[in-house]
Amino acid sequence: MALRELRKLRKLELPDTVPLSPILDLWDQQEPSGPDATGIYDFYRNLADGELTTTECKGCGKLLFPPVIICPYCNGNDMEWVRIPEEGELYAFTELKLGAPIIVENYAPFVIAIARFGNYPENGVQLSGMMFDVRYEDLKIGDKVKWDILEIVGPGDKARYWYYFKKV
Amino acid sequence: MRRVAIVGAGITKFGVREASWKDLVQEAGKAVFDDIPNLDKKDIDSLFVGAAQPERWVFQTHVAPLVAELLGINVTRAIARTEVACASGQAAIRYAWLSIATGLSDVALVLGVEKMNTKFMNVSQSSMINVGNREFDGANGFTAPPFFALAAQRHMHDYGTTKEQLAMVRVKNAEYGSYNPYAQFQKKVTVEKVLESRMVAPPLTLFDCSAITDGAAALILASEEKARQLTDTPVWILGGVQHVDAAHTTNQMGDLSEWVALRKAAKDLYSMVGIEAKDIDIAEVHDCFTISEIIEYEELGFCRKGEGGKFIEEGESYIGGKVAVNPGGGLLSNGHPLGATGIRQAWEVVMQFRGEVPKERYVDGAEIAIAHNLSGMAQLHHLMAYSVNKPQDVKFGR
Ligand SMILES: [Zn+2]
Numbered sequence: 001m002a003l004r005e006l007r008k009l010r011k012l013e014l015p016d017t018v019p020l021s022p023i024l025d026l027w028d029q030q031e032p033s034g035p036d037a038t039g040i041y042d043f044y045r046n047l048a049d050g051e052l053t054t055t056e057c058k059g060c061g062k063l064l065f066p067p068v069i070i071c072p073y074c075n076g077n078d079m080e081w082v083r084i085p086e087e088g089e090l091y092a093f094t095e096l097k098l099g100a101p102i103i104v105e106n107y108a109p110f111v112i113a114i115a116r117f118g119n120y121p122e123n124g125v126q127l128s129g130m131m132f133d134v135r136y137e138d139l140k141i142g143d144k145v146k147w148d149i150l151e152i153v154g155p156g157d158k159a160r161y162w163y164y165f166k167k168v
Numbered sequence: 169m170r171r172v173a174i175v176g177a178g179i180t181k182f183g184v185r186e187a188s189w190k191d192l193v194q195e196a197g198k199a200v201f202d203d204i205p206n207l208d209k210k211d212i213d214s215l216f217v218g219a220a221q222p223e224r225w226v227f228q229t230h231v232a233p234l235v236a237e238l239l240g241i242n243v244t245r246a247i248a249r250t251e252v253a254c255a256s257g258q259a260a261i262r263y264a265w266l267s268i269a270t271g272l273s274d275v276a277l278v279l280g281v282e283k284m285n286t287k288f289m290n291v292s293q294s295s296m297i298n299v300g301n302r303e304f305d306g307a308n309g310f311t312a313p314p315f316f317a318l319a320a321q322r323h324m325h326d327y328g329t330t331k332e333q334l335a336m337v338r339v340k341n342a343e344y345g346s347y348n349p350y351a352q353f354q355k356k357v358t359v360e361k362v363l364e365s366r367m368v369a370p371p372l373t374l375f376d377c378s379a380i381t382d383g384a385a386a387l388i389l390a391s392e393e394k395a396r397q398l399t400d401t402p403v404w405i406l407g408g409v410q411h412v413d414a415a416h417t418t419n420q421m422g423d424l425s426e427w428v429a430l431r432k433a434a435k436d437l438y439s440m441v442g443i444e445a446k447d448i449d450i451a452e453v454h455d456c457f458t459i460s461e462i463i464e465y466e467e468l469g470f471c472r473k474g475e476g477g478k479f480i481e482e483g484e485s486y487i488g489g490k491v492a493v494n495p496g497g498g499l500l501s502n503g504h505p506l507g508a509t510g511i512r513q514a515w516e517v518v519m520q521f522r523g524e525v526p527k528e529r530y531v532d533g534a535e536i537a538i539a540h541n542l543s544g545m546a547q548l549h550h551l552m553a554y555s556v557n558k559p560q561d562v563k564f565g566r
Contacts, residue, residue: 024294029303065419066304072414092325092424094317094369101297101309102290112314112369114418121422128308128418136370141325162307 024102027152027160039069042081047161052147054125055079063118065125084125087168088117090143091126095136111136115145115165129165144168169269169562173395173402174554175388176204177518179511182383182503183352189226189283190238196279196384196508197239204388207275207398212388213245214273218260218280220253220506224295226283235279245273253299254456255541255550256280257385257510258408262552264389265405269562274391280512281384282505292380299544301417310418312456313377315545317369320459322425324371326474329462331371333477335362337458338375340486341494345501347526352381352503362458376458381503385511387518392558403518406441406536406559408552409433415547430467430542430549437538437551438469440565445469449534450520451491452513454542455498461485464540465493492531495520513539514554521556 003009030044031037043066046053055067059076065084070077093113100108111131118124129147131139145165152160178199180192187195201207217232228234232249236242246267250259257280264276284292297306300315323329339359345351362375388398395402411433415421422428438444445468453468455461462476470491471479479485485493496502496516499509517537519525535557541550 024291026297026302026307026309066301066417092318092321094314094321094372096309096311096314096369098366098368098374099293099311099313101294101306101311103294104309105290110309112309112318114318114424126419126421128305128310130308141321 025155026101026103027162030160040067043067044161046081047149047163048159050149052084052149052163053081054084056082063123063125065127084127084147085117087144087146088115088127090139090141090145091116092141093131093136093139107132111139113139113145113165117147129163131165131167134167139167169564170271171392171559171562172265172268172389172405173392174405174514174518175390175395175399175402176200176207177385177387177515178203179350179385179515180383181350182381182505182508182512184285185382187382189222189228189281190234192281192283192382192384193235193238193279196281196386200277200386200388204398207388209240210242211275211394212241212277213243214264214267214276215241215243215247216260216264216276216278217249218257218278218507218510219249220251220256220282221295222283225286225292239277239279241277246276252548252550253543254454254504254506255510255543255548256507257512258514258539258541258550258552259510261387261389261510261514262408262410262550265408268389268391274394276389277386278389278511279384279386280508280510282507283382284380284505285382289380305418305545310545312545313369313372316457316459317372319424319463319546320371320376320457322423323459323463323476326423326425327477329477331363332359333462333481334371334376334458335359336480337455337461338362338500340480341455341498341500344495344529345497347528348497348501351497351501352379353501372457372459378456378499378504381505383503383505383508383512385508385515387511387514401522403521404555404558406553406555407437407562407564408550409436409440410548410550411436412548416544421545421547425463427463427467427546427549429547430464430540433549433551434468436565437553441553441559443536443553446490448491448536448538450495450517450531450537451493452496452516452537452539453493453498454509454540455494455500456504456542458500460542460546461493461498468538468540487529487531492534495529495531496525497529510539510541510550513541514552517554521554
C-alpha cells in the first residue's frame, strides 16, 4: 500500500501549469529586460517601422550583420544604421520537415534559406530567413527574393516584429 | 614542453539510455579505471569535463566538481568544464594535454558526457538552436539539420556531388558501426535505404544525420614519466590546433561548401607535427551529417577540393583505401552526445592502436591518427594528432 494511503503526508503544492520557458521563445532577446536594454534596439524599432536595417562602421566602412555597437574590425563606435537592399538572391535553401523548434512547430514544414543582399561579401550581407507559402520544389538557387516584415503574435500581447523572405 | 600520453580509455554504451547524466558519468569512470587497474586515483591531480549543454538538458551547472565527487577524485592542480558545443569533448583533452605538457599537472582524468534524451524531447531539439547566433539565425529556425542541408545543396551545386555519394558515407560508417558494440546503431544499411529514409531537410534524409544520443567516455592522460609507470601501450599526443575565422553568424560564413577554417587548421596541424595528409592511417572525423565527412576529405587534404564525393564512391575512405576514415562508425553510427564525441574519437584511436577492436574494423599497422571535431555550423574546427610512436619533441611548431 502506498505510503500516502497509510498516513497523511505533508503536501508541497505547486502551480497547475508552468509557463513556457523564455529560453524557447526565439524572439525574447529583443527586450531582455525592457526597451533599450540592448544596444541594438534600433534594429527592432526599425523593423516596427517597416525597415530591415543593420549597422555600417563610419570609421572603416565595414557593413556588418547582425548590427553591433562597436566595430569588431577597427574598434570604432560610430555606427550608422543603413537599410538592407530590399531585393536579394537565393544562395541556398531547404525545407525543415522534422525537428522544427518547438515555438514554430505549427508552421513546419517551412523553407529556411540563405539569401545575399547587395554585393556580398565586399559590400553586402548574407542573411538567413524563413519563407512561407512556398515549397522546396518551387525554388532554385539564384531566384530573386525580397525581405518583408513579419509580425510576431504572442505569447502575451506585446507587438514584436521580425523579417522573412518572399519569392519575387 | 613535456610529452603527454593517453594511458587509459573507457566508454559507455551510446544510445537512448535508461540512465541519468550521473549514471553515465559513473559508468564511464568505472570503464576507464577498469582499463588501467594499476592507477591509484590519488595520482590524478586534474580533471577536465567536456559537457555542452547540461544546463539545458539536465538543468545542472558547475558539473566538473560533481564529476569529481561521483568518481572520488581529489583535484589539486586544475579542474574545469569545457564547452565548445559539439567539440566540448576534444577541448577537455586539449586542456588536460596542455596542463600536463606545461608541467602543472601530472595525471589528468578527461571525461565527456551528454544526456540528450529527456522526457522533453522537443526542448532537447530546440536547444540546438542556441549553438548558432540565437537572436538572429536561431530566430529563423536554424538548427543543425537545415544548416548542413544548405551546405549539402551548395556542394552538390558547386561540385556535382550526388545524393548517392552522401548516402555512401552512411553505408561505410554503418558497416563499421555494425562491429562496434558501443554504437547507437549497429545495423548495416544500403544506399537505397538511406535515400528512402524520412526526409529531414532536403537533400538530407534521416540516415544522413547523426542522432540525439546519451553517452559518456573517459581517458587518463599522463606525463611521459607517469605514463611509463602506468602502461606499456601509451598513445602519444603529437599536437593539436583549433581554427575559427571570426565567424559565428550566417553573414560571416562565406561560401558554405568551402570550410576554409578547416583547410587552414589541417595545414597548421600537419606542419606542427611534421606530417602530410598521406601519412595519416586513421582519421576520426566529425560526420555529424554525411555531407560533413565529404567536405572534410577535401579540406583535410585527402583528395582535391570538390572530389570528396568521388573519394567515397571509389572506396578510398574505407580500411585499405588511402586513409581509414571513421573505422569505429563515426558519429553517424555511434550517435552524437556532444560532450562525449571528442573523447569517443580518442577512445577509438586508443583501441585501434592497441588492436582491441573486432578484426572487421581493425586498421592493421596504423601508426598515425588524427581526430577532427567541428562545432556549431562548421565555423570552428578542432584537430588533434596521435601516434603509437613517441614524438621527438613538442614545440607546438614554433
Ligand atoms: Zn570599423
